Amino acid sequence: MSRGETAPAGERATAAQDTRARLIDVAERLFAEYGIEPVSLRQVGIEAGQRNNSAAQYHFGSKEGLISAIIANRSRAVDARRADLVDALRRSDAPPTLGELVNLLVLPLMETIGMSSGRTWYLRFLANVMDHPLAAPWGPVRAAPSGSGAPAGLPDPPDPPGLRYMRKELRRLLPDLPAEEFERRMRWQVMITFRVLADYERHRAGAAPGGGPAPVQVVSDLNEMLVALLRAPYPAA
Structure with missing residues (x-):
């Protein structure tokens, strides 16, 4: 893909799903190990290997939204x-x-x-x-x-x-x-x-x-x- 081009919509959707799944898995482990209150959304993003430290905020909106996603999953x-x-x-x-x-x-x-x-x-x-x-x-x-x-x-x-x-x-x-x-x-x-x-x-x-x-x-x-x-x-x- 040449510089300036964007990935097809299907690839972007798959990448977003993969990111969400990774964030959910990492957050479940961190919340289990350290408790809910001490773990920040920023920490979840870093542990999940996201360059954007606000990735968890972007995908789930809040810590409560992330908790909801883990349980729903x-x-x-x-x-x-x-x-x-x-x-x-x-x-x-x-x-x-x-x-x-x-x-x-x-x-x-x-x-x-x-x-x-x-x-x-x-x-x-x-x-x-x-x-x-x-x-x-x-x-x-x-x-x-x-x-x-x-x-x-x-x-x-x-x-x-x-x-x-x-x-x-x-x-x-x-x-x-x-x-x-x-x-x-x-x-x-x-x-x-x-x-x-x-x-x-x-x-x-x-x-x-x-x-x-x-x-x-x-x-x-x-x-x-x-x-x-x-x-x-x-x-x-």
């Missing part, structure tokens, strides 16, 4: 897997149990760790998102009912069908819990899931091959813990 596979699990429960002759319902939350997230043979960062990223003052109520798992709104600067949280099904069926199985108590336990189960899986992801990254508990054991332990939380008597004795 990962949520596609998670939501699809959760939809498959919901379909299996609906085809069953028996109604879903508490354990099967909390597994809709836990298993698709755990499986993101096994999607790569190398190190992963997504669960640690999600755990750190919970601590961010703007992003904390927002994520791939909504603890509050639809329509509650999101903080300024963020779009409304996603509300995928698999999680709506989980909430509806959990409410059916826990009719005696007051609404406020139900919401608290839903919020806590999300927090526990993110923290436990982030801890597992962190230890898996530094463990020798074959070290630590098997993923199936982690899922089983976590599901049992969440079921116990949901079944806890109210009010407490």
